[in-house]
Amino acid sequence: MAVPKRDAAFNQLAEYARKHSNDDNSITTTFGTPVPEKDSSLTVGYHGPVLLQDWFSLDELAHFSRERIPERVVHARGAGAFGYFEVTHDITKYTAATVFAQIGKKTPVGVRFSQVAGELGYADTVRDIRGFALKFYTEDGIWDITGNNQPVFFVRDFVMFPSLIHVMKRNPKTHIRLDYDMFWDFLTLRPETTHTTMIFFSDRGIPDSFRKQHGYGVNTYAFVNAQGKFNYCKFHWLSNQGIGTLTSAEAQKIAGIDPDFHIRDLYNAIANGNFPSWNFYIQIMTPEQAAKSEFDPFDDTKVWPHGQYPLIPVGKIVLNRNPENYFAEVEQIGFDPAHLIPGIEPSPDRMLQGRLFAYGDTQRHRLGPNHIQLPVNCPFHVHNYDRDGRFAIHNQGGAPNYHPNTFNGPVNDKRAQALTPQIPLQGVANRIDSVNEDNFTQARVLYQRVMKPDEKTRLVQNIVSFLVPTTSALRERAIDLFAHVDESLAQRIRDSLKATAIEQHVNL
Ligand code: HEM
Numbered sequence: 035m036a037v038p039k040r041d042a043a044f045n046q047l048a049e050y051a052r053k054h055s056n057d058d059n060s061i062t063t064t065f066g067t068p069v070p071e072k073d074s075s076l077t078v079g080y081h082g083p084v085l086l087q088d089w090f091s092l093d094e095l096a097h098f099s100r101e102r103i104p105e106r107v108v109h110a111r112g113a114g115a116f117g118y119f120e121v122t123h124d125i126t127k128y129t130a131a132t133v134f135a136q137i138g139k140k141t142p143v144g145v146r147f148s149q150v151a152g153e154l155g156y157a158d159t160v161r162d163i164r165g166f167a168l169k170f171y172t173e174d175g176i177w178d179i180t181g182n183n184q185p186v187f188f189v190r191d192f193v194m195f196p197s198l199i200h201v202m203k204r205n206p207k208t209h210i211r212l213d214y215d216m217f218w219d220f221l222t223l224r225p226e227t228t229h230t231t232m233i234f235f236s237d238r239g240i241p242d243s244f245r246k247q248h249g250y251g252v253n254t255y256a257f258v259n260a261q262g263k264f265n266y267c268k269f270h271w272l273s274n275q276g277i278g279t280l281t282s283a284e285a286q287k288i289a290g291i292d293p294d295f296h297i298r299d300l301y302n303a304i305a306n307g308n309f310p311s312w313n314f315y316i317q318i319m320t321p322e323q324a325a326k327s328e329f330d331p332f333d334d335t336k337v338w339p340h341g342q343y344p345l346i347p348v349g350k351i352v353l354n355r356n357p358e359n360y361f362a363e364v365e366q367i368g369f370d371p372a373h374l375i376p377g378i379e380p381s382p383d384r385m386l387q388g389r390l391f392a393y394g395d396t397q398r399h400r401l402g403p404n405h406i407q408l409p410v411n412c413p414f415h416v417h418n419y420d421r422d423g424r425f426a427i428h429n430q431g432g433a434p435n436y437h438p439n440t441f442n443g444p445v446n447d448k449r450a451q452a453l454t455p456q457i458p459l460q461g462v463a464n465r466i467d468s469v470n471e472d473n474f475t476q477a478r479v480l481y482q483r484v485m486k487p488d489e490k491t492r493l494v495q496n497i498v499s500f501l502v503p504t505t506s507a508l509r510e511r512a513i514d515l516f517a518h519v520d521e522s523l524a525q526r527i528r529d530s531l532k533a534t535a536i537e538q539h540v541n542l
Contacts, residue, residue, distance in 0.1 A: 042305030043298045063090055064097065103365070104400045105154045108199055109165045112148030113244065113297040114364035115304055117353035119143050119170060119314065125348050128265055128318055129257035130453055131377030133172040134348065144169040144410060145353060146367055147244040147300070150182075151202035151211070157289035158296035159280060161239045161496070162202075163230070166249035167369040168271075168351070176412055178373040179269055180393065183241065184234075185250040186476075187334045188227040190468055192388020198227075214504040222511035225473040226335045228519060232477050235496040237279040237489055243299040245310040246278030253371070253386035254332050256379040256455065257318070264455040266319040266331060266381050268338055271312035271351055282496060301356055309354045315345040329472065332383040336476055363410045368397040376453040384468075417444035477519045494523070498530045502538065 037048045061069040069090055076088035084091070121139045133141050148165035149156065164183040169176060189198050201220040205213040221227045233239065241247040251269030258264045280288065288295050303310060317338050324331045331338065357363040370393035371386060380386055397405050403423040406412050416428065421435045434443035485493065497516070501509050509531065517524035 041298070041302045043301045064093055106148075106400065107396060108150055109148035110154045111152045111156045111158070112146050112165065112364070113300050114144065114146040114357055114360075114367060115300060115353040116142070116144050116355040116357070116363075117309070117351065119168075119349055119351050121349045122313075123347045123349070125316065125346065126259070128259055128267070128316070129377040130260040131172075131177070131257070131375055132174050133170055133177060133375065134377075142171040143351060143353075144171070144363070144367060145351070146364060146369065147296070151199065155293075157293035159240055159285035159288045159293075161234065161282065161285070163234060163239075164241060164244070164247060166244075166247070166271075168249070169367065169369060169373075170375075171413060172375055174375040175414060176373045177375045177378060178369045178371065179251045180369040180371050180389070181249045181251045181269065181271075183247040183249060184230060184238065185252060185270070185337045186230050186233070187252050187385060188230040189224060189385070190226055190333045190335050190471070191384045192392070194224065195385075195388065195392075198224075212500075214500060215508060217500070218504050218508040218512050222508065222515050224469060225515060225518070226469065226471065228473055228515060229335050229477040229480065232480055232493070232519070235493050235500070236485070237281075237492060238277070239496065240280045240282065240285045241296075242278035242280045243275075243303075244296050245275045245300065245303060246273055248272045248277070249312060253334050253389070254319075254381040254383045255374075255386070256381050257316075258377050258379060258453045258455050260453075262452065262455065264321070264379065264457070266321070266324055268317040268343075270315045270317070270345060272315065274311045274313060274350075281492065282499065300353075304353060304356045309352050311350055311352045313347065314349045314351055315347055317343040317345060319343055329475075332381055333468070333471065334383060334385045335473070362408070366401055366405065366408050367410045368393070368401055368405050368408075370394050370397065376447075376450040379455055419443070474518045481520050481523055490523075490526075494526045494530050497527055498534055501527070501531060502534055 037045055037052055042049075061072050063069060075084045075091045077084050086092075118140045119133070120141075121134055121137050124137055125134050133139070146165065146167045148167070149158070149160065149162040150165065151162055152160055165180070166183050167178065167180045169178050189195060197220060201216040202212065204211045205216060221231055238247070249271040254266050254268055256264050257267045292298065300310075317340075319327070319331055319338065329336050371380075372390040372394055374380065380390060401408070402425055404425045404427065406416075407425070407427045417430065417433070419435055419437050421429060434441045437443060481490070481493075497512075501512055504512075513524050513527055516527055
């Protein structure tokens, strides 16, 4: 079959047909036996009832009814690709993680891009934070960085996460997204959201493709080196395609024409051999620096200023393969901040601490207790004492299923033991609300020193477009919030709201 001149995503089926002939291509049942007739059910006469013995048609219908699994409770919409990570600089003085063992070492990676709040069928170009999750298939097992395209996050305590997501999802009564009253009510009551909200409304709130955005681990982790010395660290991966963004007007137009704009772009780039890449960096903070830091280094609403904690180059990530089976490799991939390897540890970052629990928990619900046995989640032989459960595939070849034992079951790993840091901890158990931490200094730096004049103008327009539909009381609270960032920003929002109201005949 001739393949028409269209892009790779449009031509997927035509390419398949070109490569596969129809000879020796019989339909089979799910258990592999040949099927005589696919397109008619087995009936008694033309109008007769269908026979129960028509197991093939019934089996197909039963499988169809079970095709969908629960979508991710957040980050439901996305796309994935595969490739490798290559070490370009030596960081073994910071970590003994084997993935960084020597310059030139390559490790396979899986990546998933997503948007936080939209559902599976949403349009790609809505304003949102984008997820940017990395899975490293290392020789020590799976290491995941479940990151985003922004360096900071809205809230700093994981208990705030369900409420944050509720206000960005559908109103449970009207089933409408976005409910602007819910949105501004929550944001103005929790001022720690301000820094990320500023980025959300900036140009970076709508990337023009998955390829043209940076990635950040956001949370603070720790590294342990071969001598057992630990340091805190952050992860960054910066796009070699540059940064590309869309204005709200461009994004709205594209959403109406091609809701799969970002998915198509990624697929076509990789299919055409235009492999996207990112340079990978770390920031390092010693425990002594952390103890004296003027900001909380474990607060994910804050960045570590690059002047004080410079980016240290480590390697690069290249994506060079589209998924063969989107469902198996992207819908069923499960990233988990608790997937850490020897040499990389969590930090006291409160948000990260909650995330260590949440991902495995949701994946046991979304994918099942043995999701880790799916090849995309773990292509290795695992040695432990877990057995059975729904869809168990590997049963570890008759090894003992209890520990300790004297029948040569798997034993504790000495190297992992040596790399477990000794961290002295002390304190009084308490629930401490962090709402009155410093919530505005870094947002102010972003507005006053980083944003260019035209970016500030679009920031104001974007904020105003979300403020117009809410109540006057919430508008006042939002203006007050932005006044804590910068008085002139608040004034511009107020002025722009008045002008917009006149234009739209809204009674403010
Ligand atoms: C305590 C706060 C958080 C909780 C409870 C939480 C929870 C979740 C859950 C339940 C999922 C769905 C996972 C799945 O079904 O496989 C998810 C996905 C995701 N989260 Fe979070 N999250 C939190 C904070 C964050 C933060 C701070 C970031 C950014 C670094 C982040 C980035 C992501 C990404 C990128 C995904 C999508 C992973 C994928 O592509 O499959 N989350 N989160």
